[in-house]
Amino acid sequence: SESARATLGAAGAAPSGTGGRYALTSPFAGTVVARNATIGRSAVPGEVLFEVADLSTLWAWLEVPEAEAGAVRPGQKVILFFEGQRGPPREATLSRVASSVDPRTRTVRVRVELPNPDGSLKAGVFLRARIQVSDEKEVLLVPQVAVQRADGKSLVFVKTGAGLFEPTQVELGDVFSDSVEVVKGLASGAEVVTTGAFLLKTEVLKDSIGAGCCEEGGG
The missing domain is CATH 2.40.420.20 (conserved putative lor/sdh protein from methanococcus maripaludis s2 fold)
Incomplete structure (x- = not known):
């Protein structure tokens, strides 16, 4: 129906011919990280068919112990060590500090933004981090x-x-x-x-x- 076509158009679907076929276009450039659609299966309204993520910048979530969280601030440099991956540590910047302490773990969650232009880092990997909370010193x-x-x-x-x-x-x-x-x-x-x-x-x-x-x- 025209109403259905209008709804699909508003969602970013472009008609690619007759026969009920439509081309779904992502609103941004990225990588398909999940696919729930299969050929020949009908889709229902509200169903998520694909999940697309921009992996050029990743977020690393760190758990900082409550006793040390007071020294952590956005903008501080962070050195990240990735478990099971070869290569040198990565430098990143701390971008966000949670405003509350997790009552179960007694930690404060902080977010680090990590550039990943070559896509070599994979989402979901475990890592260790060292946050520079004071002036740099020679080691x-x-x-x-x-x-x-x-x-x-x-x-x-x-x-x-x-x-x-x-x-x-x-x-x-x-x-x-x-x-x-x-x-x-x-x-x-x-x-x-x-x-x-x-x-x-x-x-x-x-x-x-x-x-x-x-x-x-x-x-």
Whole structure:
């Protein structure tokens, strides 16, 4: 009927010929993320046939503990670490902070807007986040392969001379994709062994020096 045609036209459907066929056009460019329609099945008024989403920018929802939520503000930089996905962490901006605390989890929900122009990030993945709530500070990073474990302690081998290396106990902080933060025990600018660090540890343990050789560095 003309009324039905008018309703379809208002919804964005364009007639593509006779026989009751209509072309449904999305009101914006995006990706079909759900399809409920099948060929040959009738549709009823109000039924959702397709769901389209613009994935060029994703929203990441984070749960911030109540005790730490007071320091969180829109506009702060956020570093996102994606579970099960390779590649470096992503930087994004915190865009919204909820005005109330969830009574069940005692957390505050915040939203981060994450550009995704190449579509490499998938909706629904789990992630960890680090929100920068204060001014930036320099951190000391070493490759993860440089850190060895001995007797429950973390250590790196510091070059002290030509062919000489000293095992030094360190305290670690945040872990990134291929590096780790050293918060104590290693001076800035020190040269550490990466390739062959495991073999050096093996030799140290073989000589029964163990963790006793691993002097705690300054800092």
